[in-house]
Amino acid sequence: MKKSLLLVASIFLLACQQQSNDDLKTLYSLPKKLKEVSGITYFPDSKLIYTLEDRGNKNAVYAINSEGKLDKTITISNAKNVDWEDITKDQSGNIYIGDFGNNDNDRKDLCIYKVNKNQLNKDQASAEYKVSFSYPEQTEFPPKKKEMFYDVEGFFEYQNNFYLFTKNRSKDFDGTAYIYKIANKAGTQKATKIGEFKTCSNYNHCVLTSATISPDGKKVVLLSHDKIVLFKDFKGDLFHKGKQTEIKLNHFSQKEAIVFKDNNTLLIADEKTNKVGGNVYEFKLK
Numbered sequence: 001m002k003k004s005l006l007l008v009a010s011i012f013l014l015a016c017q018q019q020s021n022d023d024l025k026t027l028y029s030l031p032k033k034l035k036e037v038s039g040i041t042y043f044p045d046s047k048l049i050y051t052l053e054d055r056g057n058k059n060a061v062y063a064i065n066s067e068g069k070l071d072k073t074i075t076i077s078n079a080k081n082v083d084w085e086d087i088t089k090d091q092s093g094n095i096y097i098g099d100f101g102n103n104d105n106d107r108k109d110l111c112i113y114k115v116n117k118n119q120l121n122k123d124q125a126s127a128e129y130k131v132s133f134s135y136p137e138q139t140e141f142p143p144k145k146k147e148m149f150y151d152v153e154g155f156f157e158y159q160n161n162f163y164l165f166t167k168n169r170s171k172d173f174d175g176t177a178y179i180y181k182i183a184n185k186a187g188t189q190k191a192t193k194i195g196e197f198k199t200c201s202n203y204n205h206c207v208l209t210s211a212t213i214s215p216d217g218k219k220v221v222l223l224s225h226d227k228i229v230l231f232k233d234f235k236g237d238l239f240h241k242g243k244q245t246e247i248k249l250n251h252f253s254q255k256e257a258i259v260f261k262d263n264n265t266l267l268i269a270d271e272k273t274n275k276v277g278g279n280v281y282e283f284k285l286k
Helices: 002-016
Strands: 025-029 037-043 048-053 060-064 070-076 086-089 095-099 111-115 129-134 151-158 161-167 176-183 187-190 192-198 210-213 219-223 227-232 243-248 254-262 265-271 279-284
Touching (some): 037 265, 070 111, 086 210, 095 151, 151 219, 161 210, 219 254
Parallel strands (some): 129 187, 151 210, 210 254
Antiparallel strands (some): 025 279, 048 060, 060 070, 095 111, 176 192, 219 227, 254 265, 265 279
8 A cells, every 4th residue: 555655656746747946036025015916917128017916905006117116006997906816918918907816715706807008008097898707617606615616816818818727725625726718808708617737735835826828828837835836838728738847936925926027937926924025036947
């Protein structure tokens, strides 16, 4: 029995291709007014990071320059911050706000807001449209404690679709995460589950808090509090069918946001908790 368990563990480690890095570089501290940053996206031309905060905070998007200074605040006048959990952009530079935080798995008003790139130079902007959605697999609000798979803190836009990665809040956490696909178009729709995968069984180390895709579309990275999960060598949008690699950051904090700076460099942000964090970091994939 022990030999069998060792064999299974060895196979799992090989499948995940674990590696460790010590290259998490602190770039700067976040502005003090931003205490609960929950997502970031990056514009290489201006070198600005656009970020937002989650529930209980303003319906606003913040631009931060490369020195960590607040460049501008954009209030989204026609969007309510129920629980904004991530922000992303498309190839044209339009941004999208993910209002899909769902800690108790009981929301029926999940949505994504599009803000046109032409609105980003204003102090007050209007969302161009709203994408409302639901999960067909969820039939109870909330579901049973062992079936709480419908919170999301990470997504990105890719080839006119959104890809959402669920944050597992189930009792007896086992690292299971779902991937949902939603068309980037106004209106109401049902999300399509395209797959699932596992990280590890320790919630504090393996729960997913953000997601990003590289500019060339060849790498997907998911964030947890002290590691990232990298998918590559996938076909189409079956990211979970590619090679899955776990990379340890050797730094534990409440990391909530990640974005590719270029095809091999990541930017990561964390909340300041118990005097730890509140920074933007850079991490280079090897």
